Amino acid sequence: DGGITQSPKYLFRKEGQNVTLSCEQNLNHDAMYWYRQDPGQGLRLIYYSQIVNDFQKGDIAEGYSVSREKKESFPLTVTSAQKNPTAFYLCASATGTKETQYFGPGTRLLVL
């Protein structure tokens, strides 16, 4: 089946710890995106990548980092600089500019 997978489903972070969220797609999509979802705030864009080895900051990139070494993978690292990381994180992909974004099942990050 083609689609977008995110792992893990739940992730726990301790103070001062970096954690990495996985996003993989087998749709052969060029563009990939990371969103953060908080109750009552909709989705906010963290980072996006239109092509391998290139990515751009979204609206709330501070405290996050990404890489795009392979077309199918776009991992997100939540660094210790992100002081309020508790949220639901969604990954999406699209064939390219001006195309529909398709979403993964999400990862819920909780702080211990």
Added chain:
Amino acid sequence: AQSVTQPDIHITVSEGASLELRCNYSYGATPYLFWYVQSPGQGLQLLLKYFSGDTLVQGIKGFEAEFKRSQSSFNLRKPSVHWSDAAEYFCAVGPTGGGNKLTFGTGTQLKVEL
């Protein structure tokens, strides 16, 4: 700046009743418009999209939406709601800047009474 407003945070309807969820947008050019649905703890599923052409768009699960440029609206409708339609619904507009970025509304939580 582009923006999307979903004025209703919560809506409750009875099963079998009709539904209309409102979406208003602010966008400087011809927008691409989307409706997504999200069940609790899940990702977003695309219901329908408008890129151009016919302003009445049909989607999955019996939903439709109408693009009204004069009112800057893209309201979602369903003639008869099923209990399984209970979820959160998001309207989005794009592209907002480079990279096909989308701007999302804050969502409308739909509750269906049996």
